[in-house]
Amino acid sequence: MRKLNVFGVLIVLAMISCAPKSAPVKSDAGKNAITFMTYNVHHCNPPSKSGVIDVDAIAAVIKRENPDVVALQEIDVNTNRSGKINQAVLLSEKTGYHSFHFSKSIDHDGGDYGIMILSKYPLSDMSTHKLPTDPATGGEPRVLSLAIVTLPNGKKIRVASTHVDFKGATNGKLQVAEINRLLANEKLPVIIGGDFNATEDSEPIRLLDKVFTRTCTNCAFTIPEVAPRKAIDFIAFKPAAAFTVTEHRVVPESYASDHRPVQAVLKIEF
Secondary structure (H helix, E strand, C coil), X not given: CHHHHHHHHHHHHHHHXXXXXXXXCCCCHHHHEEEEEEEECHHHCCCCCCCCCCHHHHHHHHHHHCCCEEEEEEEEECCCCCCCCEXXXXXXXXXXXXXXXXXXXXXXXXXXXXXXXXXXXXXXXXXXXXXXXXXXHCCCCEEEEEEEEECCCCCEEEEEEEECCCCHXXXXXXXXXXXXXXCCCCCCCEEEEEECCCCCCCHHHHHXXXXXXXXXXXXXXXXXXXXXXXXXXXXXXXXXXXXXXXXEEECCCCCCCCCCCEEEEEEECC
16 A cells, blocks of 8 residues: 555656646736836947857847847948948847838948837837938938837837937037927937937937936947947936936947947836
8 A cells, every 4th residue: 555655646746747837937027117128239230250140149138138128339230341232131130130120311332321229019100300410521321220129018218229420529519409399299208329429428418318317327439349438328317207227338349340239127116
């Protein structure tokens, strides 16, 4: 009888060990917060490898850091220098982030060059807005890329990507002022990320700060990729009461691009 009992216990234990494991319990954190990254990807050309295009390297950074939404700058679509590949589509495929919006800034080298928004979650109401450039500066035309992201809890946020012209003394002020104007009447909370080509003590960032709240002050440096010396890549949001910054960091990535990515976790307060 004792042998049978032992045998029965062994059978039960075997059945338990072979039973399908339940899925891990999902955290509610993703429903109450959004992780946002901004990343100037240098057309997927690692600075240490002239002429080499490494989309996999950029995709690997995004997958490793696992943001919900990414504002990307310097994206090539079908340019000769990038081998006629569509970097927007490839980044979506390689990261598994199936919602994206590419915004063309200029014609370049037989293709398009611009910025994009990449998202884990559905995007809608996507648009591209030209930003002003003073012709006398010889500056490059720039744009603002906009979309609405719908989070798993059904909440909607307007997200934006931009790349302000490096001739910031004139064009930076013009372009940030236009960004402020374009989003002045937005009813949804807004998160913007971009390469502003301007430091915290500059007039373009002072203009940005009049409307938006940045996720950092005295920000860690973002450029160049090795031994960075200044911060010009920022994430900001409005209204101030819509989010609480629970984390802000510059990702210590020094291979894939000439900028380091910036990532923030924003607790949703609306």
